[in-house]
Amino acid sequence: MSTDAIIWPQLQTESRPITERLHEWVTTVDHKRLGVLYVLYAMFFLIVAGIEATIIRIQLIRPHNDFVSPQVFNRLFTMHGTTMIFFVIMPVLFGFANYLVPLMIGARDMAFPRLNAFSFWMTAFGGLLLYFSYVGASGLYGAGNAPDVGWFAYAPLTSKTFSIGNSTDYWTLSLLVSGVGSIGTAINLIATILCMRCPGMTLGRMPLLAWLNLTMGALVILAVSPLTAAQIMLLIDRHLGGHFFDTQAGGSAVIWMHFFWVFGHPEVYVLVIPAFAFASEIIPVFSRKAIFGYAAMVAATVSIAFVSMSVWAHHMFTVGMSSGANIFFVLSTMAIAVPTGIKIFNWLATIWGGKLRLQTPMLFCIAFLFQFLIAGLTGVTLGAAPFNWQLGNSYYVVAHFHYVIVGGILFTLFGAFYYWFPKVSGRMYNETLGQVHFWLFLIGFHLTFDFMHVPGILGMPRRIYTYEPGRGWDIWNLIVTIGVFFQAAGILVFVFNLVWSFFRGKVAGSDPWDAWTLEWSATSPPPVYNYAVIPTVRSRRPLWDIKHPEDPDWRYE
Amino acid sequence: MSRGSHTKWLRALLVFCAPASVLAEPASHVASPTSIFAPASTPAQSIFGLSMFVLAVVGGVFVVVFPLLAYSVVKFRDRHNDDHSEPPQIYGSNQVELAWIVVPILIVVGLFLATAHVIASIQNVTPPSGSTEVVVIGHQYWWEYRYPDLKIVTANELHVPVSDPAHPTPTFLTLLSADTDHSFWVPRLAGKTDLIPNHPNRMWIDPHEAGLFLGQCAQYCGTQHAKMLLRVYVQPREEFERWVRDQRQPANASSASSGISSGKRVFESTACTNCHTISGTAANGRFGPDLTHLMSRDTIAAGAAPNTPENLRLWIRNPDAIKPGSKMPAMGLSDQDVNALTAFLETLH
Amino acid sequence: MYCLIGAEVAIFAIFVVAYVFYIGKSLSGPTPKDVLHAPILFTICLLSSSLTIQLAERELVRGKTNAFVSWWLLTIALGGAFLFGTALEWRHLIFDERLTISTNLFGTTYYSLVGLHASHVTLGLVALTIVALFGLLGHVRKEHAERVAVLSLYWHFVDAVWVVVFTVVYVVGV
């Protein structure tokens, strides 16, 4: 497996003029470059939306604070939520999928490289469109600028009557445009995984990451399309005088909620499934054991995807559905705990009896296991409809979903960053800084999001720009806000670590982790065409087979 | 179960729950007028009972799985004096797999049955005789209350009679919206229910103790969603009936002094009348709160400020000073007019 | 292509749900009963175009490019006829019945659903026409059969959707 010795031609591109190299990046159709572009783009927006979150928290640090006006606050949480979901987590996951899937299944590129580039630029354009609202949306006429309708934009707040100017149109259009990009990427991923696997790689031998991204692709197609349809209807309402959501003409506000959450709930699993995928790759390698219950992991993922299509109305327990409907959605919501539990237990069993190397990627994944457990359990409490009548739309919900998204997804994402950084850059990151990042972020995360449950239980609704003193919320909000600064410090260390290591890190070699999947057999960074000779595999862990000829995997599968 | 045993339960259980809930344990002792763990009405109480059950169950899952995870991470971490051999490879086990499918299924079924029971007990209730009917209409940033049987219209401060559990006299609320979505949430009385245009909802409360219960709008409804506060005055029967009698009087604007009558003139000759109602005058607008008995209320602008002459004056001069983004415009009146207006409003008992 | 069609199905499904949900909910007239006349003839046109495209495809596989082009052109003509029918119907509705997209909920949902379908037909026609032009210039040969098949798959999909739309709008909805 020592391909390191060969010098690939494109390593000599360094000396060419910057404009030429830039041009190459802009016009690239290489899945790896597009992957990197996605990730960098998402990192940028992570900082932007993180700063928005910081401003939100500063405003809420004490009652009756007036750091920002109510109008600005409402725009901030709308932009924060929309950006984080659509322009941070989605693109970063697509980026990783783009980079890793072809490498892991032994392909030279995605199935449709040009569609791939098109999808990226659509997504990128969508994000820019959203932020262009700050200047474009009639702000100059005093009609407000960035959208302020919340990330699920309930009707009729989005109608022309209540949302004058164009801010809501920017929101709609940016999601429409980036939605097209997402669907394109999903189609591409599915086609790649189904048609481009290298010889010997049956579906049952694919790395779990490929399986989970396949599921994610299917979910994107089924989830984002309804959102696209709903956005088209909203545009018809706003610009052609339609009445879909116009309650004054008999339209229904509730149907928008259904349409949104038919998208919105599967969407959160679109976000979390790739995070599961990272954990499923990192945990075995750092435990030195094969994943426990591969087939069960695949089955659990697919059933999560299926069940997640039928639970959307658990976001609507308070809108006054019939008791029958409420009971149905309680059942389907809680049913998700079963396949998710299978995943947790299988990771646990993978760790069990292993030899854990507690390096940064593994640390993040271990924290993920603990945090996702807690987050899932608070999710179950929310799924008990009557309990939800108290907790819904309170800070408890905000705490629940940040616990999943930050404690679950962001943590595994950081793990994935550290794990694949050597592959992408060819250099090792700094382990000490990595661990500093981990501990800072861990402390910040728990300060912020553990304590955020409490004001929710004490009756604090979300999306309020200020609150009354004397409700027992003050101290918790103070602690929550303090935590953010630890998180920000952690992220600064992270960014510094990546940038510094990119230029100064130790050269990594092709397989620094002694790992088992195909991407570690390519050079770091891999050449444009990935593999000079398309590999052939006989098991789920081709590199294990090579390293352990005395005890290869294919004997057991 | 009595309150006391509930609290004991709560304390015992929460110690085991997720760190977040451990924190809620001291929190429930912090005096919070809006804690969901201090129920004072049947719906809130049955929710509380269910919450404790659900928290106990998920807490149970937590105390099993969390230590297991922690143990395996500590136990199986790589020691430095290791020989660098790989550990035995285990690929899975169907029996084990089956075990952790079946146990969670049983837990889920248990949770589901308890939940379904409470849903039915709260939602499928028909009003007994002796209940009070109130129509609640959400407006952007304030609440309108109509008592159709009692012929009362008021705003922002809901008055309901106390309900003796032996002889329940619950209050049933019909929830409507005049504009965007809102949500009625007074945690100690009941869970929240949304007010959605074109989609009437129902909920009910039967407060067991008199007093003032706080809450606020819990569905984002626009700029001032944060200051759309709820105040529910639960009164003993006689007191409630006295309040009803007072509300049914016409406004006693006995224009005794000249300041007051000029205030009345200002009111009637400006746009105030387009949006506000004062019975006995020409004003019958419905865009803003009914002002007929303004002085019977403790606060103005949906609880945003105490109802004092200074605040009234400030409000009329510039509503944005109290509630930026509220739907009442600054009318640009002279100081003199504002003073007269305030003096007039002061008489609306 | 199957993935894309999956996505399209989801989009149409949402529009159909909206249509069905709002049947009979308009606050003012006109109602579907008053103004809709089922466009049977044009429906036949569209559905038979599925047949002709299938025939065209078969000829191409056999390498008979001329026959292919003829069937292909016939398909386009049938699709065009359908669009023309929709245009006629809309003209009637807008100018005679005074039903526009903003008149009432029926108008909104009707024009959106039928319009969404018509825009897919239009898109399909554009693609078909491009292929036809290539065909007339003699650039479509046997080895392109696979790509042509993808396009015809799309066309079948558009037809199938029409069956649903037709049922919902002209059968269930009146």
Ligand code: HEA
């Ligand atoms: C990636 C994101 C993600 C994930 C994975 C989840 C997972 C879950 N979520 Fe969450 N959720 C969100 C993101 C996510 N959520 C977001 C963003 C919102 C708010 C949107 C908004 O309003 O802005 C939200 C809101 C939300 C609500 C609505 C709250 C409200 O607004 O009123 C509900 C209610 O049921 C809910 C429930 C659940 C459940 C039951 C799970 C389950 O999947 C969890 C399953 C996991 C476990 C249970 C743990 C492991 C299992 C075991 C160890 C087995 C044994 C356990 C048992 C038998 C109990 N979520």
Ligand code: HEA
């Ligand atoms: C991917 C999803 C995601 C992520 C990662 C986050 C991350 C965070 N969120 Fe987010 N949040 C949402 C998705 C997400 N959120 C959504 C969907 C909503 C609902 C919106 C709505 O109601 O419509 C929401 C709402 C929301 C609220 C509720 C607002 C309200 O209801 O009024 C709050 C309040 O505390 C909050 C806080 C935070 C914090 C503190 C973080 C932190 O974890 C952020 C940490 C990051 C940073 C702190 C940035 C660090 C970097 C720097 C500071 C570098 C600066 C340096 C230079 C420029 C050189 N979020």
Ligand code: CUA
């Ligand atoms: Cu009314 Cu929020």
Ligand SMILES: [Cu+2]
């Ligand atoms: Cu959900």
